[in-house]
Amino acid sequence: MKILGLDTSGYANALGVCENGRVLAEGHFPSANDSVQKIMNHITVVLGQADVSISDIDGFGVGLGPGSWTGIRVGVTVGKILAFSLGKPAAGVPSLMAVAYPHLSPGQRVGAVIGGGTGSMAYAAVYSAEAGLPVLQGDYYMGDVMELAGVLADVETVVTAVDVLPPDVTAVLRNNGRTLLVENEAPGGGTVALMAETFIAGGQTDDTMALVPLYLKEHTARAFQARYFPQNLESLKDKK
C-alpha cells in the first residue's frame, strides 16, 4: 500500500510517501506564508522522488495540527480533497502524535511539544506505545511553556518540534533524568504517511469529508466572548 502523508501545521510543508512500512521519499519544505502557493509543487517533487504518480497512491495521511491555524487549514483541505477526488481513504494524524511516534518504544512515555506560535504558548501531549501504536495519555496541553516541566514530569523522553523549551524548563527536565530531543523537521511527512498506513491497514479510516484541524486553541472571538460575554457563550454551545 502506497500512502502520501502531508502536514502543514509547522514552519514547513512536510510531505512523504511510504509503502509497506518503508518511507520511499520525504520532503521538508520551509514555508513562510506561501504554503498554499507551493504545496502542489511540493507534492509533485516528493512523488517524483518516490517514483510514483498520484494515481498510484492508495491512501492519504493528513496532519491535523495543532500548530499554525492557517497552515493546518491548507493541509487538511488539500488532504481531504485529494482523497475525495481520487476516491481513496484518508486518515487524520494529530501532529503531536507524529512528533512522538519515531521515538516511542514499549513501556516508555514520550512527551511531544509543538510551539504555539505566539509568545510563550506551546502545545504538548504525552504518548505511550500500545501494540505498536501511540496512545494519548490524558489530555492535550495548551498553555505556557514554563509549565511544561510539570506537564512532562512523568515521561522518559521529551521531543520538541523546533526548540521551544526555555532553559529553565530544560534544566528541570534534565536534572530529573529526562532525555531531551529537538527535531527541527518534525512532524515529518514520512512519519505521517507511516502512521496513516498503519491506521488505514487497521481499518481506522476517517470520514474524509469530516476531517477538520485540531486547533486545540479557541479562536479569539470565542475567547473574547468567554471573557466579556459569558452569557452569550451558553447559547453558542448548542450551535457548536
Added chain:
Amino acid sequence: MKVLGIETSCDETSAAVVEDGQCILSNKIATQLDLLSKYGGVVPEIAARRHVELIGYVIESALAEPGIGLKEIDAVAVTARQGLIGCLLVGVAAAKTLSYALGKPLIGLHHIEGHIFSGMLSNPQMGFPQICLTVSGGHTMLIYVKEPLDYKLIGTTLDDAAGEAFDKTAKFFNLGFPGGPVMDRLAASGNPKAIRFPRPLLRAGNFDFSFSGLKTSVINMFKESVAKGEPLPLADIAASFQEAIVDVLVTKTMDTAREYGVDTVSVTGGVSANSRLRAAMTEAGKRHGLAVNIPALSLCTDNAAMIAAAGYARLYCGETSPLDMDVVPNALLV
C-alpha cells in the same frame, strides 16, 4: 463544457457546476448565519474554520445533485482575489487540489468579476457596454463593463459599504445580523419620508460613495429623539434610512449611465436583494429609458455559479492560472 466553481471569500461556502458559462446545473451555498448572528458579524477566523468543515460536503453535493462525476468536470474556477485571506485560502487549496488530481485547468478569479457575471447568468441577452453597480456588505462599486472581461472601475465607497451600513445600523438597534433583510422587512411598514436623512455625496460631482456618516446620523437622530422623550418609530427609521441609501445608489447609477452613454444597467451583490432597491432601480430605468438587469435573488449574494460562469469566460479566452497561484485579499478588479 462543465466548470466547477468554488467561492469561499467571506462567510458563504459555495460550490456550483455551470455548463457553457450559462446553464446552472447546481449552485450549493452553505451560509454561516447561525454563527454570524451570534457574534453580530463576520469573524474571519470563525468563517475560515467553518469553510474547512464544509468545503468537502459542499463540493460533493454540487456534483451529486445533477449526478455529475468528477471526470466530467472540464475546469475548476475559484475566487482567489478580494476577500478574507483565511477564507480565500480554503477555497483556493480545494480548487488547486481538484485541478491537480483531475488534471483539469484551474482559473483563479476576482470576486467582483463573479458578481458582474451573476447579471449575465440571469439574463444572457443583457446588452453591452453597461454600468454595473455591485453592492454588498463588503463593497459598493460602479463599474463600466465595456464587454465581458473588460472593466473600468468608476466609483467605490470611501468608507462603509452600503450593506455594511445596513448591518451596523441594524446592530445598533439590536435587530440581528445580517441587517439588510431585517431592515428591508421592517421598512415595509414604515414611512420612507418620515425622516429626512442625509444623502452622502449625492451631488459631489463624482461617482464615489460614503455611508459611514449616514449610519452615524441615524444613530444620533434616534438618540436625540429618545432624549426628547419622543423616540422615533423603528419602522420609520428603517424605511427612511433605506430610502436614503437607495436614493444615493439609484441616482449615482443613473448619472453614471448617462455620463458613459450606456443603455443597460445591472445591479448585483447582496444588497441587490433589497426589495426597495430593486423596485426603485427598475422604476428609474423606465424613467431614463435604460434596461435594468437585476439577478434572481439566489444569485445576488455570494455564490459559486457566478464564479464558474466568469471562469468559463476566462477559459474561453484561453486564460488559466498556474497551480502556484496565490490569494490576494485586497486585489483591485482592474
